[in-house]
Amino acid sequence: MKEKQLNFNNSKEEKVIVYPNGRKVKRILKSHEEDMGERGIYNKKNKLNDLTGREWTFFINSVNETDFSKNEDEFRLWEYLRDSLIATKFGTGSKDSIGHNLRKLHPSPKPPQLMRDIISFFTKKDQWILDPFMGVGGTLLGASLLDHPRNAIGIDLCGEYLKIYNKVCEQERIRKQKTILGDARNILNFDEIKNREFDLILTDPPYADMLSKKRTGGDRKDKGSFTNDKNDLGNVSYEEFFPEFKEIIKKTVSVLKNKGYLVIFCKDLQPTKNHHNMLHADIVNSLREIENLEFKGYKIWYDKTINLYPYGYPFSFVSNQLHQYILVFRKEE
Ligand SMILES: C[S@@+](CC[C@H](N)C(=O)[O-])C[C@H]1O[C@@H](n2cnc3c(N)ncnc32)[C@H](O)[C@@H]1O
Numbered sequence: 001m002k003e004k005q006l007n008f009n010n011s012k013e014e015k016v017i018v019y020p021n022g023r024k025v026k027r028i029l030k031s032h033e034e035d036m037g038e039r040g041i042y043n044k045k046n047k048l049n050d051l052t053g054r055e056w057t058f059f060i061n062s063v064n065e066t067d068f069s070k071n072e073d074e075f076r077l078w079e080y081l082r083d084s085l086i087a088t089k090f091g092t093g094s095k096d097s098i099g100h101n102l103r104k105l106h107p108s109p110k111p112p113q114l115m116r117d118i119i120s121f122f123t124k125k126d127q128w129i130l131d132p133f134m135g136v137g138g139t140l141l142g143a144s145l146l147d148h149p150r151n152a153i154g155i156d157l158c159g160e161y162l163k164i165y166n167k168v169c170e171q172e173r174i175r176k177q178k179t180i181l182g183d184a185r186n187i188l189n190f191d192e193i194k195n196r197e198f199d200l201i202l203t204d205p206p207y208a209d210m211l212s213k214k215r216t217g218g219d220r221k222d223k224g225s226f227t228n229d230k231n232d233l234g235n236v237s238y239e240e241f242f243p244e245f246k247e248i249i250k251k252t253v254s255v256l257k258n259k260g261y262l263v264i265f266c267k268d269l270q271p272t273k274n275h276h277n278m279l280h281a282d283i284v285n286s287l288r289e290i291e292n293l294e295f296k297g298y299k300i301w302y303d304k305t306i307n308l309y310p311y312g313y314p315f316s317f318v319s320n321q322l323h324q325y326i327l328v329f330r331k332e333e
Helices: 053-059 072-082 112-122 138-145 159-172 184-189 238-253 279-287
Strands: 014-018 024-028 033-035 041-043 085-088 128-131 151-156 178-181 198-203 256-266 293-303 323-331
Touching: 041 053, 085 112, 112 138, 112 198, 112 256, 128 138, 138 151, 138 159, 138 198, 151 159, 159 178, 184 238, 198 238, 238 256, 238 279, 256 279, 256 293, 279 293, 279 323
Parallel strands: 085 293, 128 151, 128 198, 151 178, 198 256
Antiparallel strands: 014 024, 033 041, 256 323, 293 323
């Protein structure tokens, strides 16, 4: 990264700011701002470093890709190893994401193509998948998208989300999977579930009250919670969340076959004074207490459609989490 050249030119004239993607924006610079050409705008209140907002925005991203290879062979090996990180443009907000026009009514739907690829690794054709927090059906859609579709059952306590899933299937002419309106706490009360053995549990749970937390920086679009239901795990506190979630997963794992995998999506929260808020680590600690469940490692999903914001600029480091953890557990009886 280049050093800032100290060249304070405070003219009040309108500047044309050209972004690296070619987008041009006209604006009058404020007295504490300086145009640094292609490096972006420097904020003279910046006490931490000499970076412009654009350079700052690049640094705080939770994923930076580097290539330190010395020769072609090493580069090919590096490319191969890099595949343990899934980079996808089928983000939750991407127009390439199937049925996005309908699924966007949900605050955090998962890309069906990503779920399809995960299902394809962890199951064979015709096997059974369970998602106790199905939302608008990323997992269920993924199961139907495979050339050799799998069977899936999803539960959600919000009827609206189930309706959206069904509409997506009709719009995209995708095979409908089984959906159940209900509370995942009662998962073993449903005959379709308790009388079956599943090959994979793939889910993306609500994590305590993270959605309803006020956001910081440039992204002020508060998304609210998933539902107003008191049974929604997205409406409980961080501390209440873990025992409740563990109990649901324990019941869910009871219908998973021996050696079957449990795959869980998780995004960390921002740290606070009182807790590191590395949710993925707390989830692993909590679920490892379930008998016969072993943590096997994780993959990282880099969502290339996440917006970049200069969080914290120009005062302090705030990470822009572009990645989510895909935590992998296996039942070992
Ligand atoms: C992160 S979203 C899942 C999104 C989903 N992967 C998709 O692609 O749409 C979590 C879902 O869990 C649901 N939920 C929350 N508490 C629940 C509970 N106790 N039982 C069943 N579903 C619940 C919410 O309504 C929400 O739709």
